[in-house]
Amino acid sequence: MISIRNVSKHYGSFQVLADCRAEVEKGEVIVVCGPSGSGKSTLIKCVNGLEPFQDGEIVVNGISVGDPKTDLSKLRAQVGMVFQNFELFPHMSITDNLAIAQIKVLGRSREEAVGRGLKLLERVGLSAQAEKFPGQLSGGQQQRVAIARALSMDPICMLFDEPTSALDPEMVKEVLDVMVGLAEEGMTMMVVTHEMGFARRVANRVIFMDQGRIVEDAAKEAFFGTPRSERAQQFLSKILQH
Amino acid sequence: MNDFDWSSIPGALPFLWDGMKTTLEITVIAVVVGIVWGTLLAIMRMSSFKPLSWFAAGYVNLFRSIPLVMVLLWFFLIVPALLESLFNTPRSSDTRLSSAMVAFALFEAAYYSEIIRAGIQSVSKGQISAALALGMSYAQAMRLVVLPQAFRNMVPLLLTQGIILFQDTSLVYVSSLADFFGAAYKVGDRDGRLVELLLFAGAVYFAICFSASLLVKRFQKRVVT
Numbered sequence: 041m042i043s044i045r046n047v048s049k050h051y052g053s054f055q056v057l058a059d060c061r062a063e064v065e066k067g068e069v070i071v072v073c074g075p076s077g078s079g080k081s082t083l084i085k086c087v088n089g090l091e092p093f094q095d096g097e098i099v100v101n102g103i104s105v106g107d108p109k110t111d112l113s114k115l116r117a118q119v120g121m122v123f124q125n126f127e128l129f130p131h132m133s134i135t136d137n138l139a140i141a142q143i144k145v146l147g148r149s150r151e152e153a154v155g156r157g158l159k160l161l162e163r164v165g166l167s168a169q170a171e172k173f174p175g176q177l178s179g180g181q182q183q184r185v186a187i188a189r190a191l192s193m194d195p196i197c198m199l200f201d202e203p204t205s206a207l208d209p210e211m212v213k214e215v216l217d218v219m220v221g222l223a224e225e226g227m228t229m230m231v232v233t234h235e236m237g238f239a240r241r242v243a244n245r246v247i248f249m250d251q252g253r254i255v256e257d258a259a260k261e262a263f264f265g266t267p268r269s270e271r272a273q274q275f276l277s278k279i280l281q282h
Numbered sequence: 283m284n285d286f287d288w289s290s291i292p293g294a295l296p297f298l299w300d301g302m303k304t305t306l307e308i309t310v311i312a313v314v315v316g317i318v319w320g321t322l323l324a325i326m327r328m329s330s331f332k333p334l335s336w337f338a339a340g341y342v343n344l345f346r347s348i349p350l351v352m353v354l355l356w357f358f359l360i361v362p363a364l365l366e367s368l369f370n371t372p373r374s375s376d377t378r379l380s381s382a383m384v385a386f387a388l389f390e391a392a393y394y395s396e397i398i399r400a401g402i403q404s405v406s407k408g409q410i411s412a413a414l415a416l417g418m419s420y421a422q423a424m425r426l427v428v429l430p431q432a433f434r435n436m437v438p439l440l441l442t443q444g445i446i447l448f449q450d451t452s453l454v455y456v457s458s459l460a461d462f463f464g465a466a467y468k469v470g471d472r473d474g475r476l477v478e479l480l481l482f483a484g485a486v487y488f489a490i491c492f493s494a495s496l497l498v499k500r501f502q503k504r505v506v507t
Contacts, residue, residue: 090411117417127412131430140426141416193416 041066041197041228042087047096049082049252056082057093058252064197069229071239071260074249075275080232081124083249084199087230088112088119101196117145120190120198124205126182128174134161134185135170138192146193153192160188164218180211187218197228204235236279240264248272290473291482294465301465302486304379308461309448312386316447317440319387320394325424327399338395345392351453357385358457378459382451390447397439401432438502445494449487462486 042064049057057079064070072080085091087098089105089112098105103115128137138157142148148156161167164184166177174182183203190198200219204212216238223229223242233239239246239260246263248256248271256263256272267273291298327338345353362377405428413423433440452463460468463483470479 085411088415090415113414113417113419116415119415121412121415123408123412123415125406125408127406127408129409129412129427129431131434141413141418144422144426145417189416 041068041101042230043097043099044083044087045097045099047083047086047093047098049079049086049091049093049095055252057086060096060249060252060254062247062254062257064228064230066228067226068244069223069227069231069242070245070247071243072230072232072247072249073234073236073239073275073279074255077251078249079252080247080249081201084201084230084232087199088116088121090121113145117141117193118196120193120195122183122186122190122198122200122203124202126174126179126186126206128182128186128189130174132173133170134166134172134174134177137174137185138189141189142192157188157192160191161185163191164188165214178211179207180214183207183211183215184218187215187222191222197230198222200229200231200233202232202234204233234279236264236276248275250275286478287475288478288482290469290475291479294469294473294479297460297469298462298465301460301462304460304465305448305451305462308379308382308386308451308454309444311383312390312447312451313440313444315383315387316390316394317398319391321398321429323391323395324399324402327395328402342392342395345389346396350389350450351456353389354382354385354453355456357381378454378457382454382457382459386447386451390443393443394440397436397443398432401436401439402428404435405431438498441498441501442495445491445498448494449491452487 042062044060044062047057047060048055060079060083062070072084074080082091086093087100087105089110093106096106100115100119103110105112105115128134129140132140135154135157138161139150139153142153142156143150146153158167158170161170164187166181166184166188169177169181169185174185177185187203203219204215207215212235216235219229219231219238220242231238231243243260245257245259247254248263248267248269250271255269256267258267263272264276267276323338323341326334327342329335329338358378358381360381362381365377409427409431410420410423413427414420418426451461454461455464455467458464466479466483467476470476473479
């Protein structure tokens with residue numbers, strides 16, 4: 041489904057990504073972790089072309105992201121993305137947030153788009169908030185709406201960029217619950233997160249990055265059992281201590 | 283003080299009102315065209331396509347570095363000649379109003395574009411990313427997501443610039459066009475009551491601009507809260 045082949049990216053002389061390689065099969069859940077500045081968010085943003093990269097190739101569902109001939113908008117419409125800061129559109133009601141891209145990008149009728157949006161809103165448990173504006177919702181609620189908004193486009197896979205990092209601790213669970221539900225339904229997901237509990241529960245594989253490199257790409261059991269690299273061991277012991 | 287004689291004002295009110303209509307006409311056209319053209323300039327300036335961004339930067343810097351009076355004078359002299367050669371309009375036709383509108387619109391666009399650019403930059407980059415990630419084109423992301431938020435943040439500044447523009451329209455006196463100020467001047471000159479008429483005109487400008495800025499302030503409070 042997602043194939044990352046020898047991808048490198050640099051700003052001037054600063055190497056952000058170095059020869060990254062990874063494969064994500066249909067239905068797989070891949071957790072990407074690593075210390076801050078390790079390039080994990082950049083990598084996931086390269087997958088839908090929000091970040092350009094200089095070398096290598098990323099192929100999503102048979103389409104090359106870096107190819108200048110690729111219609112990136114069309115590709116992005118099929119790849120859902122959830123951001124750290126939710127990025128709901130603050131000037132639109134929740135209903136419009138859910139409907140706008142369906143109408144403007146997929147060409148659905150307003151009626152159909154709102155219907156689909158409300159159905160997904162119900163799924164994330166927020167039907168009562170349909171007429172409100174993003175500013176009136178808690179962070180956890182906003183992030184659940186953001187997930188519903190991404191799902192409203194009927195994506196073939198979902199990218200999550202630290203979806204719980206900006207949340208108060210008590211709201212993390214409600215967002216993770218929605219993501220676990222998605223994973224169990226077989227959605228292909230690439231998730232940048234520090235939530236190791238989530239990784240243990242639903243991830244197929246864990247990718248560990250450090251200084252722009254993919255240091256470890258292992259099945260969940262192997263990764264949490266005995267990570268091969270020293271960096272990953274250090275990272276895990278730090279993150280699991282508390 | 284006892285020498286003031288206000289008696290020529292009541293009879294001149296219809297003429298003064300015509301002048302005010304001209305003033306408002308120029309203001310409204312310049313604000314509307316200035317905002318539309320200014321928005322395009324702001325987007326061009328932020329474009330990654332260098333020639334576009336150079337053009338917009340050059341335009342803005344040029345107009346911001348030239349006194350408004352000179353721009354007005356040029357347009358009074360150039361636009362009529364241009365229209366004449368393009369459309370064969372008879373020399374006698376009065377193009378002073380239209381050239382004033384064009385001059386103000388082009389001049390104000392330079393100022394509006396800077397306000398609008400700041401407004402666009404005040405919208406977080408994540409908003410564009412989110413719109414693009416949903417499959418929107420860059421133009422859709424701008425039109426549906428960024429600009430509505432930018433304009434909401436900018437409304438007070440845009441209105442304030444409109445009030446300044448309203449005052450600046452009095453500069454059309456260089457073409458002896460009878461805007462409100464021009465009309466007041468003409469009446470005063472005719473009746474030998476220039477001081478009274480200019481005081482009256484000043485009071486009217488003050489009343490309109492001051493109440494307009496009060497409204498803007500009130501609106502600003504509502505936007506912020």
